[in-house]
């Protein structure tokens with residue numbers, strides 16, 4: 001097998017761990033560039049920062065968008081090719097170790113193992129064999145046996161499958177790459193600014209030409225609320241969203257930054273917000289009828305709004321502010337047809353009771369917001385997650401589990417039977433030595449063997 | 456007792472522990488061994504109480520969250536993780552000289568957290584982006600990883616010191632019994648370096664993955680190549696190289712010791728450099 005591969009220079013190149021070390025190092029070193037030079041800024045920004053010539057060089061080498069550049073992708077492709085071929089190259093060997101028939105191990109190998117000990121037995125070979133099996137069983141090692149020329153060989157192993165951990169880790173990296181690729185090919189990132197009270201059935205691609213993408217349903221923003229801690233730090237950005245199709249509401253959810261809305265393979269994330277200049281959201285409650293209504297007002301382009309059911313007319317006639325906490329005051333003109341109209345000032349976000357001759361009202365006025373949503377479609381994300389789980393499990397298998405093998409050769413020589421007990425472990429030699437030591441003790445103390453310990 | 460008092464005592468307890476461990480090494484004062492260990496255990500217990508108090512206090516202030524949300528709190532946790540992992544190693548390897556090279560890291564982290572002017576120490580509410588259970592998972596896993604790498608780095612220094620000494624001894628054929636000769640055998644240090652790197656690598660991998668999942672629930676992108684993410688990946692590459700160099704090319708000893716030091720430089724940059732020298736999504740540290 002090695003002969004066949006030897007001829008193939010290309011295969012050997014990609015199967016080499018030297019190349020892996022080179023690629024890992026190069027990836028690490030080049031990745032630094034993009035953390036020092038700002039990415040994806042306007043061309044003029046780079047000219048301003050680094051001067052004309054350097055900016056030009058950056059552009060030619062795609063350093064301003066390096067993680068998506070041809071050469072960085074080429075490195076990632078080299079890395080995954082290397083990993084794939086290296087894994088394929090080693091798979092047969094690993095598989096051979098996993099499925100190895102350890103009862104045919106050559107006796108001379110057993111006699112050379114670093115961890116081994118010889119015991120003399122006072123009973124014949126058959127009885128000794130039974131005793132060996134029993135002691136190993138009591139210590140948790142289920143032994144198989146086979147008659148060999150030199151005597152009876154017992155063998156027991158644990159964790160042969162853990163040899164596959166390396167393959168699991170390496171495959172997990174490839175799996176993550178495949179997931180990322182699926183996301184790149186079949187997914188997209190988009191965004192939309194959605195004013196309170198309005199709806200959309202298209203969103204706009206985040207990259208490239210910002211082309212519109214039809215949703216296939218309608219997304220409405222019922223309200224956007226932001227709240228602050230008393231320290232003035234933002235506490236929550238919350239959008240109340242409703243998904244509808246053909247005029248029928250299908251799903252409503254109020255989303256915050258770490259809790260997006262999912263619908264139809266898309267996920268909608270709370271990403272930003274904006275107060276719409278010159279527009280305001282008012283909610284007005286009539287005390288006598290209990291009716292409540294939302295309005296979007298404009299100032300200065302609109303004088304008054306009508307609430308026909310309550311025969312109310314009201315509007316903003318002046319604005320003052322903002323004050324130190326970025327709050328405004330609004331001057332309201334209000335009429336319900338009974339008595340002369342009222343005019344008064346109210347604070348942003350502060351509900352105010354309006355007392356009128358025949359009725360009372362509750363009014364709250366605030367800016368009208370547009371919520372900034374980010375939309376992601378990523379059919380590859382589950383593949384990525386499966387890769388991540390495989391990686392963690394694989395690392396745990398590799399680092400914290402080992403393949404332990406124990407042999408016992410029972411032989412008879414000139415009427416005296418003896419045991420050669422030996423074992424190996426591919427990892428954690430210290431832990432394995434402890435296991436063997438307690439097994440030695442089991443053998444030495446055994447009343448079945450009735451023999452003295454002998455090295 | 457409030458949390459800042461407890462954490463204040465912690466700084467000096469780690470300082471005392473560091474001095475004791477260094478004294479054991481320099482003056483061969485083996486008798487101080489138990490005292491040094493006890494002081495470290497006490498420091499760690501006080502610190503644990505301090506961290507819990509801070510958690511409780513944040514709830515009393517009305518915006519309860521785990522104390523892992525800013526530069527100060529993460530440095531405190533870093534020191535905490537170094538101390539507990541060190542104690543475990545001391546117990547496992549039955550050697551206190553390692554303490555002289557490791558416990559000072561816990562002290563430096565606490566002292567820097569407490570006396571730096573670059574960031575605040577008050578309990579602050581969480582901004583919307585940080586309001587996620589992934590915050591705890593991500594920070595805890597990453598910092599356990601960083602703490603093991605800090606220990607690997609300390610062991611790396613220890614290895615190089617000892618190695619230099621052995622080298623000099625070979626050349627001069629001198630036999631005099633110097634201070635450095637009391638350090639554990641190179642083979643044992645090498646083994647400890649390898650084990651701490653492996654331990655850190657598993658946690659760092661988990662931490663990066665937890666961060667990616669969090670980013671995906673918050674922004675819809677599990678990887679965006681922002682400087683913090685990129686630097687954590689660079690660190691991960693460095694340690695992955697170290698593991699391969701060892702497994703496949705048989706690197707050990709001096710070269711792995713240097714990689715342990717280099718890797719920790721990368722950790723420091725991921726942690727400190729990115730927050731204060733670069734800018735990006737993860738700029739919470741500068742708040």
Ligand code: HEM
Nearest residue numbers: 015016017020079082083086166169173398695699702703
């Ligand atoms: C950054 C990505 C990588 C990670 C996280 C990784 C992880 C690991 C780990 C943890 C081991 C230890 C296995 C053991 O204890 O036996 C290992 C071994 C190994 N890796 Fe990787 N690896 C990566 C990339 C690569 C690449 C690109 C190659 C390509 C040649 C490669 C080739 C090997 C080989 C040949 C072994 C030894 C396998 C054996 O013992 O049979 N690795 N890898």
